[in-house]
Amino acid sequence: MKFRVERDALADAVAWTAKSLPNRPSVPVLAGVLLRVADGRLEVSGFDYEVSSQVSVEVQADADGAALVSGRLLAEITKALPAKPVDIAAVGAHLELVCGSARFTLPTMPVEDYPTLPEMPASAGSVDAAVFATAVQQVAIAAGRDETLPMMTGVRIELNGSTLAMLATDRYRLAMREIEWRPDDPNISLNALVPARTLADTAKTLGPLGGEVTLALAAGGAGEGMIGFAGGTRRTTSRLLDGANYPPVRSLFPDAHNAQARIQVAALVEVVRRVALVAERATPVRLSFSDEGLVVEAGGTEEARASEAMEATFTGEPLTIAFNPQYLLDGLQHLNTSTAVLSFVDAFKPAVLSPAGEDGEIIAGYRYLIMPIRVTR
CATH class of the missing domain: 3.10.150.10 (DNA Polymerase III, subunit A, domain 2)
Known part of the structure; x- marks a missing residue:
């Protein structure tokens, strides 16, 4: 096996394949990536009996063949190479890699010991x-x-x-x-x-x-x-x-709601992050909604307390509900909209977070349900 390939294409292919390799392989060959050259293309493959990855790259091939080398080591090397074409050749029980004046020699593993990659389903x-x-x-x-x-x-x-x-x-x-x-x-x-x-x-x-x-x-x-x-x-x-x-x-998503709040996502994310600074891990933040807006509070040990008020459009009876702050932040940050709608049944039933347009109307397609945490004030 002997070929020349562009450095970026090789580095991307090896990095993607090596990412799914096991940290502690059951057999040594599963830590390797398989390089196979045929018909002017290089296939880089990885497999651990659970997940297989394969990517094809165009190369200038002088000789077809295959070699199995350590995936993580090859990924680190290709990432560090200068921006020049890479020449790779299998020589005996080693793989020689030359890029500019940089030269590496890597030991290979027996290709015949590598498992056959599964076929794609229909x-x-x-x-x-x-x-x-x-x-x-x-x-x-x-x-x-x-x-x-x-x-x-x-x-x-x-x-x-x-x-x-x-x-x-x-x-x-x-x-x-x-x-x-x-x-x-x-x-x-x-x-x-x-x-x-x-x-x-x-x-x-x-x-x-x-x-x-x-x-x-x-x-x-x-x-x-x-x-x-x-x-x-x-x-x-x-x-x-x-x-x-x-x-x-x-079936966990409620059929109806008794209260609803419209909030600016970026503002709520900032407030929750600030207030949660005093909270220990898994300590909830409390959200108190009323006609006047929203107050976010949190309390930690040794009398540490924090609260901050912010604007929110709320309809329904005043409500105080508590959430795991990280779960709330995860939902807010993945709405991909500037406005969020929180829908409530009551303070003890799951709330639903939905993305909304600039007009405040809910955008269908994505819902994030979050369980409240019971707290005593």
């Missing part, structure tokens, strides 16, 4: 890459981090006709986003529970590429239990989580 349809990336970002924040509850660490994707819905919850908050997509089968009805971290990393990479992202999901048979995403010259697959008993979380 295509289910496509969605605008930027819209998809934004939607994933808005929902994945609500996914759980507790690996002892694997179901809660996933994002549930629901494909029904031309609507693609994503939901995630960690039992204390729930995010849901619905977007339009282009299914291959207009009558499609499929659900999948995708690891949130993998989905977020994939969307973050594919979104800036523009164009469309292809979703590949098997309804049964070959490829079942796996989902694939492809955009540009990149593709990734992931094993699905067991979502057979995923709770009916849509």
Whole structure:
């Protein structure tokens, strides 16, 4: 194997592939990235039996072949190279890399020991890459981090006709986003529970590429239990989580509300951050709404207290409700609008945060539900 490639293209390809490699691989070869050259293209691949990543780069090839090297080391090296073409060649049990006057020799691992990458499932349809990336970002924040509850660490994707819905919850908050997509089968009805971290990393990479992202999901048979995403010259697959008993979380959204507040997002974010400075971890902030506006308060240990008043348009009976400040900030910062609408049933039932236009009307498509925390004053 011998080829020349542009430094930036190589560094991007290796960095993206190496990002999903395991920190503690069960076998040494899983810490490697596979470089394979054929027909003037370089394929950079990574696989840990859960997630596979593959990207294709155009190269000037003198000889086809394959080599397996440490992914993280190669990523660090390619990132640090000068902005010049890179010459790479497999020589015996080593990979030689030359860029300008910089020269590296890396040990290789046996290519034959590397597992075969899974095939992409059948295509289910496509969605605008930027819209998809934004939607994933808005929902994945609500996914759980507790690996002892694997179901809660996933994002549930629901494909029904031309609507693609994503939901995630960690039992204390729930995010849901619905977007339009282009299914291959207009009558499609499929659900999948995708690891949130993998989905977020994939969307973050594919979104800036523009164009469309292809979703590949098997309804049964070959490829079942796996989902694939492809955009540009990149593709990734992931094993699905067991979502057979995923709770009916849509029913948590209240059918009606008794009070509603319209608030400027940037102003509320600043106030919550300031007031929460006196609060210890997981100590709630209290929001008191009335016709006069909003007062945000927090109390910590040793009599530390903070409060700040701000403008808000409120309809309903005066209400005081408390939230985990970080959960509230997460929701506010992912609305992607300057105005937020908070809808309440009462101080002890979940509140719903929604994006709103400049006219104050709720923009459909995204809802962020947050559980209140009972506090005594």
